[in-house]
Amino acid sequence: MKIIYFSGWCDLRNLKQLDISGNVHQGLPSCLGNLTSLRALDISDNQFTGSLAPLANLTSLRFLSLSRNHFQVPLSFISLANLTDLKILLRDENKLVMEEELFLMGNSFKGPLFPPIPYPDVSSIDISNNKIQAQIPVYICSTFPHLERLLLSLNSFKGNIPPCLGGMSQLSLLDLSNNQLSGGVPEELTMSSSLKILRLSNNNLTGKVVPTIFASNYFLKLYLDGNNFVGEIPDIDSLNVGFPYFLTEIDLSNNNLSGKLPRWIWNMSYLERLALSNNHFEGSIPMELCNLDLLEFLDLSQNNFSGYIPSCFNPPNIQHVHMSRNRLSGPLTPSLYNSSSLVTLDLTANNLTGNIPEWINTLSGLSVLLLKANHLEGRIPVQLCKLCSLSIIDLSQNKLSGPIPSCLGNLTFGSSYDKSLISGGYYYFSEQDIQKYIGMEVNMDQSVGSHSVFSSKVKEWIEFTTKRGSYRYGSDILDYMSGIDLSCNKLTGEIPFELGNLSEIRSLNCSHNKLIGVIPSSFSNLKQIESLDLSYNNLSGRIPIQLVELNFLEVFSVAHNDLSGKTPERKAQFGTFDESSYEGNPLLCGPPLHNNCSNTDSPPTVSTESDDEGEDNLLDMSAFCVSLLISFAAVLLGIFSSLCINPYWRNAWFSFIEDCITTCRFSIVGNVFELYIFRRNAQL
Template identity: 60%
Template sequence: MATQDQDISYNQFTGSLTPLANLSSLRFVSLSTNHFQISMPFLSLANLPNLKILLGDENKMIMEPNSFHASIPKFQLNIISLSKCTTDKGLSLQPPNFLYYQYDLRYVDFSYNNFSGTVPLWLSENNTKLEDLLLLGNSFTGPLLLSQLLNPNMSSIDISNNKLQGQIPTNICSNFPNLEFLFLSKNAIKGNIPPCLGGMNTLSVLDLSDNHLSGRVPEELVMRSSLGILRLSNNNLSGMIVPMMFNTSKLSNLYLDGNNFAGEIPDIDVSATDFSHSSLEEIDLSNNSFNGKLPRWIGNVSHLKRLALSNNHFEGSIPMDLCNLYELEFLELSQNNLSGSIPSCFNTPYLRHVHLKRNKLRGPLTFAFNSSSLVTLDLRGNNLTGNIPKWISTLSALSVLLLKDNHLDGGIPVQLCKLYSLSIVDLSGNMFSGHIPSCLGNLTLAMNKEKSFVDNSWYIGYTMKDLSISINSHGYPNSYMVEEIEFTTKSMSYTYGGDILEYMSGIDLSCNKLTGQIPLELGNLSEIHSLNLSHNNLIGVIPSSFSKLKQIESLDLSYNNLTGRIPVQLVELNSLEVFSVAHNNLSGNIPEPKAQFGTFDERSYEGNPLLCGALLQNNCFKTESPSTAPTTEDDEGEGSFMDTYVFCVSFLVSYVIVLLGISIVLYINPYWRQAWFSFIESCITTCRYSIVGNFLELYIFKRCA
């Protein structure tokens, strides 16, 4: 017996949909997340007159012969969702032709299908009740052309990530007067932003990022509209920023990063301005050309959670007013000209990510950022001095510590070993001295989702009340800020963010003054991906325990004073991509050129004259038998010491025996005793005359000269 609704999603079925043609009373069909071959004319569903909802996401769309394209289905859909469907051989397709005969659509989702041609805005003309039109992630081209027909029901339009050109049509405001969500990002749209968008009383989200827009930002967009999220990132916008843009009652997220804004951000008289009604939670002005000092009034935006002002020309000190941002979670002030010391008051309870790299900050690491929630501390490329303070052990959630290229000194504190969430450590390019703490081998370096800054998502969907279903097709993030860090590995600097950052782990102690031996315990870092101890003064042998670093991709021990052999066990490291022990005092055979070690050339071993092997054009002349060859460097050193000791003792005993023998013979036999003393007297006389003769000869030679 046929049922009213049918849901066969998430079952991984394959084949065709022919059997469904006999279920004439069906109203709701969900075929999502299977491997069905869905024909574009939908012939298998053409005889379902009561069908209202069709969900066919993540299947395969195929083209039927042209003779079938004239078939007109009997149903009139309210909802159709065919997102993320593949096509034969990656062909670009047009939206289904049967949609020309649909007049009652409310929700259309054709996202990520590689559809081409012009944007099918005729859907809004044929379907005056259409509310949601989602066409993102296709290959639609040409300008965005709108008819003069009014569509008061349209709520959301998303045509982002296509190839649209031309300008934003000025009649978009009159055609869709009740629009709430407009996404046109990642296209090639140029021209100015229509000021009319600021007069739309219902528009709450506007995303025009990653286009070629120019001109100024209409003040109406932030001063008069109902916008909650305004994203204009990565365009060619310019002009001054009006400070009152930051004091609105509705705007919560403002993204103006990646443009050509310049000049100073004027300060605001806090005593004459009421920021208590400001809803701003996120401000991103990074990657522009702002200069002057950081505005102090930002410290009065009481609900601010995320602030990004990086890659500008701000100068002066970090204002103490920023410490008033009690709810602050994300602070990005990198790549400016900020100077002075780091304020010691950044101890807000919610602070998770701090980026102050590549400024001119100086002084010691004061008791700043004392927050148990701190996950990332990036202070690279400044002029910081002094030691790593012991209070760093109180940062219990710290996962990323980046102090590269400063003037820090002293030893590496054992307190770092107490940071059990630590997974990325970069202390390179400083003046740290002393031994490497062996307790660093106790770090787990486990995957940590807290490292990547991802906020909860909100959704655009549709609720069908008469069928009591809700469709949440596409999620959009509450925050467009992404947590990213730079880390040097494999001899290059990489940027890590998102899922990759969550799994990345590494320790870089290079370019310091570290001494002593490499702790054997570092071989316990089984999850580490990168280890760099190069350009130090380390001595001793390479620990054979490094063979347990099964996840390691880059191992750099170059420019030290390491001795002994390269452990043959290292050939078991199947993930190793970059390996260097260059410029040490290593000796013996290099590892066999098999597995990953078959990909390394002589540059990995250069600067070690006692290393040998076919790769180095230096054959190993002596081959030790397995029974007599020492197995470790410690054994080799001990054997050498024993040989020297035996030789010395033997020589001393022999010398004493000879002297005693001569003395006894001379004492017993008077004739030999007389002959011995005569021989000694003759030698003394001969040596005396020889010395006098040499002296006279030298004197005569100098006089003649």
């Protein structure tokens, strides 16, 4: 054992990284708090004990590893509460004081839950993600009287929620999500003075939401999504109950709730994440929404909200805004101007009008822009090209006109780590993550592996149409998805050659427009593309043969254009495309079309078959002439027969002939006389 002497070290006030791990040091010196510039501190694998108070002043600290020492967990960590910039804290393998934890998650356990034998020292139980099919036993409350965290999610628990869980004086986290629980939420549970996080998501819970669940002064996070709750959100202002001052997350999505939103929701000054999607809420979005200064995530999609988006809505930390599939109207609100923190803006399927504003480039952090199925018009602003983080653009089913901006080819469309990130979520830290957070290299022992931090369950999902279908993207898949959908507009002009620079794009849809010109051969550079749709335009020329190099292409369509020439060679991915990919191009030939290219591309040749056809044509002409002569003779014979038989017709016929001869004679004499007079006058 040895004590490390910090004489001289504590004067290094500009030191940013300190690693003294892997020793047998004891006694944490108080002067360590002088190193206020430290961003990374690793004192793991030592024999430190006692208080962590010397670290309380290290407010710039982002990474702290205390692993494998003798600190008392959790008592020693109270002094770290002021480290607001701390992103990663590793504290495994220290001295556990008055706590026992039972972690059995991710197995295939079945049968009864626990024997009714008291285990007073157990503080945490996690048996989530198993195959337990039973009711939650009532005796669990007496078996584990000091339980602080109970996680039973991702099983098949049935029946009602035991009311006794609300009487457990130390229970702060209860996760019963993703089971088959029924009935309502016990009012005893909502009255708990210790419960901070309640997660009942994705069960079969029914009835109206108990008013007291919103009136608790203790709840921090509340998740009731994915159930069958009905009715309106209770107006707790009219009740003689408390107020949820400290609620930071509410998720009521995917229920059958209805009515207007009560005003008290917008007065929760600590609210960071609010998810109310897929319900039947109606009315306008109240102006009180603008009071939520800490709001980071807002999802009001798939409801019946109407009217304008409040002009004052511009929370300084907002990251994700989802208001799709409502009846919102008016132009895009200018309140979002300069919202540099905004990552997702989803206003799909509303009644928005006007142009896409030129100030769109002030949303410098925007990664996902979804404006599909509105009534937007005008040109696509070139300011979109200045959004260097943009990776998903859906402007389809609007009334946009003009050309496709060629500068869209400047977008990088690489993976975006922040696209699905919601503050407070499940984070898994690797060595690369640590380097990202603190901007310097930190060596991590391989035995440490990855470290998870439990917090938020509100997830980021977006819907995007590709491969002839609409798909939901979330989590890591969303981070790597990229695409542009400009279909069903009134766009004109040629497809910019520069779009071939989008080497990371996975989906491009320009169908159902008025585009002309050729398909750019530069599209062969779209090496990651999986769906390319250029159908229903006025494109002409040949399909570039270089497109056969697109090895990830699953869906391809150039149908209903004016293309000509031969279809691409049927190899690799292009061997999988059927006739529907090319139909509606009369001058296009080759498989899988039935139009043979040899009839159009090769010069005509003389063959025996053509000679036979010529002889047949001559015979047909001779037969036609003989038939015509016979018919003419028959007509003349009929006329002469009639004149011989009927004297009246014969006299009429002779009179007609005589008149014609007389008229003809006088006409000739008159013409000769006029010619004589003309010549005589000419001589004079």
